[in-house]
Amino acid sequence: ELNRDIVGELVERLDFLPLAIELAAARVRSMSPNDILERLDERFRILRGSDRRVERHKTLEAVVDWSYRSLEEGPRILLNRLALLVGSFDLKSAEQVCCGEQLDEFDIDEYLEQLIDKSLVNIAPTDTHIHYRLLDTVRAFARRQLEESGDLEQQRERHLTYFAARATEISRRITGSDLVRGLHTAYFDLDNLESA
Numbered sequence: 001e002l003n004r005d006i007v008g009e010l011v012e013r014l015d016f017l018p019l020a021i022e023l024a025a026a027r028v029r030s031m032s033p034n035d036i037l038e039r040l041d042e043r044f045r046i047l048r049g050s051d052r053r054v055e056r057h058k059t060l061e062a063v064v065d066w067s068y069r070s071l072e073e074g075p076r077i078l079l080n081r082l083a084l085l086v087g088s089f090d091l092k093s094a095e096q097v098c099c100g101e102q103l104d105e106f107d108i109d110e111y112l113e114q115l116i117d118k119s120l121v122n123i124a125p126t127d128t129h130i131h132y133r134l135l136d137t138v139r140a141f142a143r144r145q146l147e148e149s150g151d152l153e154q155q156r157e158r159h160l161t162y163f164a165a166r167a168t169e170i171s172r173r174i175t176g177s178d179l180v181r182g183l184h185t186a187y188f189d190l191d192n193l194e195s196a
Contacts, residue, residue, distance in 0.1 A: 003033060006033045006034050006037055007033050009037060010024060010033055010036060010037045010040075013037065013040050013136060014040075014043075014137070015135035015136055015137050015138075017060070017135070017137060019060060019063055020043070020047060020060050020137060023047035023059070023060055024036050024047060027046060027047070031046075041140075043060060043137060043140060044059065044060055044061035044140070044141070047059065047060040047061075060137065061141065064137060064138060064141045065141070067118055067119075067120060068120075068141065068142075068145070070118065071114070071115075071118065071120075072114075073102075074102070074103065074107055074111050075111040075114045075115055076145070077102050077103055077149075078094075078098055078103060078107070078108065078111040078112070078115065079115055079120055079121075079134075079138075079142045079145075080142050080143075080145045080146040080149060080151065081097065081098040081103070081146065081151070081155050082094065082097075082098060082115075082121065082132075082134055082139075082142065083134065083139050083140075083142035083143035083145075083146050084097060084143070084146070084155055084156060084159045084195075085097060085134070085159070085192060086139075086191040086192050086194075086195045087133065087190070087191030087192065088124050088131040088132065088133045088188055088191075089131060089132055089133075089192065090129050090130070090131050090132070090188070091108065091109060091112070091129075091130070091132075093162065093166075093189075093192065094108050094112065094132065095108045096158070096162040097155065097158050097159045097162055098155070098158075099158075100154065100155070100158060112132065116132075120134070120138050121133070121134055121138075122134070122135065126188070131188060159192070159195070159196055160196045162196075163189065163192050163193050163195075163196035164196060166185075166189055166192075166193070167193055167196075169185075170182050170185050170186045170189070170193075173185070174186070
């Protein structure tokens with residue numbers, strides 16, 4: 001029973017990606033599912049395939065890198081910056097956090113569409129808006145790219161500034177006459193508010 005729960009959590013944390021699950025299953029010969037789960041922050045180091053695979057399918061990182069390298073510069077920059085948004089996010093959050101040098105707000109929706117087409121960003125529709133989400137695997141890869149670009153601190157500051165203002169707005173709604181809308185916004189922004 002415990003092992004089944006761990007395997008279920010492992011599959012979920014691997015974003016249900018077939019290659020990732022296959023690579024994790026191959027590691028069970030030398031590691032327990034729990035050992036793999038505990039090391040998932042280093043998923044690109046521990047999930048590697050055999051030398052018999054096509055080069056781009058040897059590692060989980062190679063698969064994500066292959067998709068990433070197929071992007072033009074603008075969508076790459078956006079994907080890197082989106083790595084700071086945790087859980088789901090809306091278009092306004094993406095615009096406010098990701099705009100800056102090399103990207104303006106009018107680029108965001110066009111580039112988001114390209115990232116969705118490449119399955120690097122998922123859509124999570126709600127009653128009133130569309131929310132977006134990055135798979136944890138893609139987020140881990142993009143965050144590393146953001147760090148290597150030297151853009152991390154500036155973008156982290158934009159994330160903090162925006163979600164601090166959003167928290168003030170939510171607080172005003174909750175204590176005012178717009179309790180339901182305030183709670184609704186807080187629900188969707190909770191992961192990002194905690195991260196900020």
